[in-house]
Amino acid sequence: MxxxxxxxxxxxxxxxxxxxxxxxxxxxxxxxxxxxxxxxxxxxxxxxxxxxxxxxxxxxxxxxxxxxxxxxxxxxxxxxxxxxxxxxxxxxxxxxxxxxxxxxxxxxxxxxxxxxxxxxxxxxxxxxxxxxxxxxxxxxxxxxxxxxxxxxxxxxxxxxxxxxxxxxxxxxxxxxxxxxxxxxxxxxxxxxxxxxxxxxxxxxxxxxxxxxxxxxxxxRSAEVLAECVASTRTSSVAGCVAALTGDGGAPAGWYVPEGADAPDADVLPGVDRVDLAGVWGRASGALGVLQVASAAARFAAGERGALLTVSGSDGDDGVAGVLVRPGRD
Incomplete structure (x- = not known):
């Protein structure tokens, strides 16, 4: 990957x-x-x-x-x-x-x-x-x-x-x-x-x-909570965000990576940022799954816009992202 x-x-x-x-x-x-x-x-x-x-x-x-x-x-x-x-x-x-x-x-x-x-x-x-x-x-x-x-x-x-x-x-x-x-x-x-x-x-x-x-x-007539529209793995946060949002515009919100290196303010300016590590503490390998689960829960609560999840920073050996949107009616 x-x-x-x-x-x-x-x-x-x-x-x-x-x-x-x-x-x-x-x-x-x-x-x-x-x-x-x-x-x-x-x-x-x-x-x-x-x-x-x-x-x-x-x-x-x-x-x-x-x-x-x-x-x-x-x-x-x-x-x-x-x-x-x-x-x-x-x-x-x-x-x-x-x-x-x-x-x-x-x-x-x-x-x-x-x-x-x-x-x-x-x-x-x-x-x-x-x-x-x-x-x-x-x-x-x-x-x-x-x-x-x-x-x-x-x-x-x-x-x-x-x-x-x-x-x-x-x-x-x-x-x-x-x-x-x-x-x-x-x-x-x-x-x-x-x-x-x-x-x-x-x-x-x-x-x-x-x-x-x-x-x-x-x-199975299973309820669809969310769709994983696209995923990517790049070398930078900016590159990850661009790859996942370049064609569809800005998401309704994005789950930012954890750690000391906060994403630059020029990346998705004005988009609501969610820092789960700020609530639960450093989540390491659990963070990405927690981000996706949280996005699905937000959709169940009525959120209608796509949400971007990103883990890893420019100082890590990679940055991964998944774009999630509400399940289709």
Whole structure:
């Protein structure tokens, strides 16, 4: 996904969002997300959301990923039931999973490294925790729990990871690799993450969206929340914005990248800017998925104009963007 590649096919091939799942402090449903209220102080309790069975020995990021997967699949109509009593309503091999997380299992990895360093041996490392050392642990645990047997991938792409994950989903759908793609962005809050991020304000949460093609959604009479009109990956914020808005004019709003390097005021002047990191803390690999989920929630609340989501800054190794608009009536 390097270089400048814009994907904007005809409407019948424009992937749509049919489900959203959120695990954020103070947020009960997607309807709570478009507002800019400060998040609550209580962290999300995964056991209360999806039941405690199957959570033991799994790390925080996996817990949060399971929560949003459960809610997004149910919202899209791909999963029946609640908590522990659920059943997939479509062919398992038709559902793919792509997760974006840069720090998801880092606390598990550092715990094991510290143990090995202290003991000069791995004999005290429990086999129970070793699955948590896999970079793909969140995506694989989601697939196991909900019997999702399509393509399965984890993206650890730094600042652009969340929107890169969305880009992979769009490619899989257009190539016929899957009929449905569950995209998850998740990052945990712990001492290791705070140290690496250089701030105490980091996201402890996750977001998920379910993507499919319009014809597939129509077959199921699924509600279309939003359309992913086009996506790109470039080397600059200005280039990303130009590639996605050059033909259609300015969007109604845009979700800006996080970090110290704010987008230049000359880029989309006068367009409403939304900084989710300013509300939830540094979101890293979860940011792009959270941006897209927030845009879909705004459409559900009545927003009619297209929204631009951008992750990564000119100082990063890339900038990714996705242009999202309301689902067609």
């Amino acid at each position: 390097s270089g400048t590649t814009v994907l904007a096919p005809e409407a019948t091939r424009t992937p749509v969002i049919t489900g959203v799942g959120l695990a954020l402090p103070g947020v009960e449903t997607p309807a709570d997300l478009p507002g800019r209220a400060e998040p609550g102080t209580e962290p999300v309790d995964p056991a209360a959301r999806i039941g405690k069975k199957g959570l033991r020995y799994k790390d925080r990021a996996t817990h949060l990923g399971l929560v949003v997967a459960h809610d997004a699949l149910r919202a899209a109509g791909l999963l029946e039931g609640e908590k522990l009593d659920t059943r997939l309503t479509v062919e398992p091999s038709s559902v793919a999973v792509v997760v974006s997380s840069n720090f998801g299992n880092l606390d598990s990895v550092t715990d094991v490294v510290d143990t090995v360093a202290a003991e000069k041996s791995s004999r005290l490392v429990s086999p129970i925790v070793t699955p948590n050392l896999s970079s793909n642990v969140i995506a694989s645990e989601v697939a196991i729990r909900f019997t999702l047997r399509g393509p399965n991938l984890t993206v650890c792409n730094g600042a652009t990871g969340g929107l890169d994950a969305v880009g992979w989903a769009l490619s899989w759908l257009r190539a016929g690799r899957a009929r449905y793609v569950l995209v998850i962005g998740v990052e945990p809050d712990n001492a290791v993450v705070r140290k690496l991020q250089g701030t105490d304000r980091v996201l402890d949460g996750a977001a998920a969206v379910v993507l499919e093609l319009p014809a597939t959604a129509a077959e």
